[in-house]
Amino acid sequence: MDYPFEPFKIKMVEPIYMTTREERERILKDAGYNLFNVKSRYITVDLLTDSGTGSMSQFQWAGIMQGDESYAGASSFERFEEAVKKFTGKKFVIPTHQGRAAEKIIAHVLLDKGDIAISNTFFDTTGANFQYQGAILYDLPSPESKNIFSEKMFKGNMDLDRLEKILKEEGKKVKVITMTLTNNTAGGQPVSVSNVKSVRELATKYGVLLHIDACRISENSYFVKMYEPGFDNKSIGEIVKETLSHADIVTMSAKKDGLVNIGGFIATDHEELSMRFKEMLILWEGFPTYGGLAGRDLEAIAIGLMESLDEDYLKYRIQQVRYLGEKFRNMGIPVMWPTGGHAVYVEASRFLPHIKRENFPGQALVVALYLEGGIRTTEIGSLMFGADRDVEHEFVRFAIPRRVYTRSHLDYVVKVMETISETKAHIKGLTIEYEPPFLRHFLVRLKPLA
Numbered sequence: 075m076d077y078p079f080e081p082f083k084i085k086m087v088e089p090i091y092m093t094t095r096e097e098r099e100r101i102l103k104d105a106g107y108n109l110f111n112v113k114s115r116y117i118t119v120d121l122l123t124d125s126g127t128g129s130m131s132q133f134q135w136a137g138i139m140q141g142d143e144s145y146a147g148a149s150s151f152e153r154f155e156e157a158v159k160k161f162t163g164k165k166f167v168i169p170t171h172q173g174r175a176a177e178k179i180i181a182h183v184l185l186d187k188g189d190i191a192i193s194n195t196f197f198d199t200t201g202a203n204f205q206y207q208g209a210i211l212y213d214l215p216s217p218e219s220k221n222i223f224s225e226k227m228f229k230g231n232m233d234l235d236r237l238e239k240i241l242k243e244e245g246k247k248v249k250v251i252t253m254t255l256t257n258n259t260a261g262g263q264p265v266s267v268s269n270v271k272s273v274r275e276l277a278t279k280y281g282v283l284l285h286i287d288a289c290r291i292s293e294n295s296y297f298v299k300m301y302e303p304g305f306d307n308k309s310i311g312e313i314v315k316e317t318l319s320h321a322d323i324v325t326m327s328a329k330k331d332g333l334v335n336i337g338g339f340i341a342t343d344h345e346e347l348s349m350r351f352k353e354m355l356i357l358w359e360g361f362p363t364y365g366g367l368a369g370r371d372l373e374a375i376a377i378g379l380m381e382s383l384d385e386d387y388l389k390y391r392i393q394q395v396r397y398l399g400e401k402f403r404n405m406g407i408p409v410m411w412p413t414g415g416h417a418v419y420v421e422a423s424r425f426l427p428h429i430k431r432e433n434f435p436g437q438a439l440v441v442a443l444y445l446e447g448g449i450r451t452t453e454i455g456s457l458m459f460g461a462d463r464d465v466e467h468e469f470v471r472f473a474i475p476r477r478v479y480t481r482s483h484l485d486y487v488v489k490v491m492e493t494i495s496e497t498k499a500h501i502k503g504l505t506i507e508y509e510p511p512f513l514r515h516f517l518v519r520l521k522p523l524a
């Protein structure tokens with residue numbers, strides 16, 4: 075596949091500093107083999123996350139200069155509110171400083187100990203916030219997602235049969251269904267609008283609230299436009315709104331498709347719920363016209379949300395991910411297929427079959443990528459989830475920041491993977507030295523097996 079044309083020019087640059095292998099060996103040891111502990115100046119290509127790592131446009135930077143930093147009633151909030159209403163189609167808009175702050179608020183309002191929450195697949199912060207309230211989680215990814223190499227589209231869908239079974243069996247204990255679009259934990263795979271609609275019907279039938287985690291809704295909508303019958307003549311904005319029309323509650327980390335470095339929101343049509351969310355917002359985040367953000371952040375989100383609907387941008391974005399995925403696949407590396415919206419996912423237990431799952435093959439590959447080429451990725455497997463949830467795959471995620479890296483950066487990543495493929499028999503597994511009680515991957519310390 076050809077590398078896609080970038081629909082932008084570069085106006086400002088940030089230098090990349092190189093490290094030697096000896097330096098990287100020492101850095102890894104000091105970091106407890108946890109790449110979250112490595113300083114960014116020691117990273118050559120940073121594919122840790124696509125969250126908050128994108129480049130803003132000249133229009134967003136210009137918007138920042140208009141930030142109204144008034145505590146209450148700022149005009150920046152008016153612009154933000156208008157943009158979020160236009161984007162989501164929802165009536166009530168509550169700003170938060172990022173996605174997990176929105177999740178914490180809705181979890182507190184909706185869930186008590188012993189309640190059940192169901193998802194196509196919970197993202198780690200969403201799942202952890204719900205569990206912190208004492209809720210029991212069910213991940214119901216579609217049966218198609220099990221075959222990670224098939225060509226099938228919309229592997230991010232919810233398994234509707236299992237959903238109805240649980241709704242029937244558990245009755246009123248189920249309080250919320252969360253649809254994550256795209257499904258980050260399940261390979262960044264898109265979800266079809268028809269799947270969301272069917273989940274809506276079941277939610278209505280059983281009297282359960284439907285929550286959509288919309289942080290990659292623009293990318294999801296591009297897949298819908300390209301591959302779901304009946305959507306090719308609709309604009310991305312129309313598809314976003316149609317998808318979200320099925321939700322009672324929308325949360326969004328604007329650090330993804332909001333094209334900003336910080337920010338998020340809750341949006342809903344339910345006035346009473348919005349009031350309860352605002353009560354907690356004031357306690358934890360701030361007054362409802364800023365919600366933990368500066369006025370300038372609200373301006374940048376208002377503009378970024380609209381830019382994310384641009385089809386030329388989305389085409390480039392999705393094809394850039396596909397380019398890296400195809401390069402890996404052509405080298406015989408087990409890659410989740412088709413590639414999703416924001417990242418390439420390598421199945422590390424197949425790539426490194428000599429490493430047992432309890433020794434974290436995914437993290438072993440993450441460490442090898444840093445050691446070989448200063449590349450930072452993240453594990454989404456037993457290390458991230460193994461302590462609390464069932465784990466199907468040992469993924470390493472190569473998340474691509476938005477509008478940041480060019481073809482030569484990705485070709486460098488491919489080259490490093492080539493070298494690793496040739497020497498992978500020498501890569502060792504890891505054991506845990508320290509782990510915290512929640513979201514252990516952020517603070518965990520590891521050491522390589524002898």
Ligand SMILES: Cc1ncc(COP(=O)(O)O)c(C=O)c1O
Pocket residue numbers: 125172173174175197199200254258287289327328329337338
């Ligand atoms: C699907 C999904 N939901 C929620 C979040 C949490 O957002 P934030 O990092 O802004 O708290 C993320 C972040 O990566 C995510 O990928």
